[in-house]
Amino acid sequence: MDSNHSVVKTIFYTSLALLAFAANSVLCRLALGAGAIDAASFTVIRLLSGVIILLVIIKMANHKTSSPLQNGSWFASLMLFLYATAFSFAYITLDTATGALILFGSVQITMVLLSLISGNRLHISEWLGVFIAFAGFVYLMLPEITMPSINGFLLMSLAGIAWGIYTLIGRGANNPLIDTGDNFIRTIPLVLILLVITVKNANYSSEGILLAVLSGGIASGMGYTVWYLALRGLSATQAAAVQLLVPVIAALGGVIFISETITLRLMVSASIMLGGIFLMILGRYKFFSKYKFFK
Secondary structure, three states: OHHHHHHHHHHHHHHHHHHHHHHHHHHHHHHHHOOOEOHHHHHHHHHHHHHHHHHHHHHHOOOOOOOOOOOOOHHHHHHHHHHHHHHHHHOOOOOHHHHHHHHHHHHHHHHHHHHHHOOOOOOHHHHHHHHHHHHHHHHHOOOOOOOOOHHHHHHHHHHHHHHHHHHHHHOOOOOHHHHHHHHHHHOHHHHHHHHHHHHHHOOEOHHHHHHHHHHHHHHHHHHHHHHHHHHHHOOHHHHHHHHHHHHHHHHHHHHHHHOOOOOHHHHHHHHHHHHHHHHHHHHHHHHOOOOHHHO
16 A cells, blocks of 8 residues: 555656656747847846745744755756856747757756666666667657757756766755755855856846746756655656656647647657656566665
8 A cells, every 4th residue: 555655756757847848848948949038138037036926835844953064065056057157048949849859868868877877787678768768859859850959969968967967966865845945045146157258238017027937946846855755656767767757748738838849749749758658667567676776
């Protein structure tokens, strides 16, 4: 019973987190694609609003800590800042689906490689699931799709590497809410530096500010806390693979909110990725749980 309850909680938290990640892609594209705000201002407002919302939630939850910044880490906050900054600047030239695909393709490669380097073993079902899921990713990125700009591709790949590392750090979080809050607070010095460097070229509107606040306070602050909760029930490889669903969700959001087009290739790719992810999850919880390295 406890095991089944844990699986249900993991699925619930993971689903909420993936929706938050996709929302970030859509909100960022809405803000930057329409020129409602510049990338630097979006990043600054996004991270600062995340700090404010998380502090309010922590206060309401009556969490008591002996002193601030005892949880989280400076390295995690650096990865968070690097991800958020590269993410924003990349979306100036990328559409919603392509940006999300590059981001989470980079995330998967980073997390799987680092997991293997750290000595984690993968069962054949996990290898097969990773291969199938990534094959769906590659299929969607074939030449028939509009090729992204080189700058957009490199920036989003950098964002994916930073996010993959941030996710792996989060698997050891003792208190997801406090850890996430502290990580956001630690980005403030870097945010202020970015603000000083870019303030002369700031360009924003009330709509852009609102989108940045929604991205930072809701999709990022709350979404990343839920993601840290989900990571308690996911292996590093699973955490990497399930995030490949984000481009599909983001693409649907782009269709609904930005009038972007959805193609047969996207639908086929989504089906392939879902099959690979399902194989990984099924292999862990049903067929191979008796092996020690799955526990």
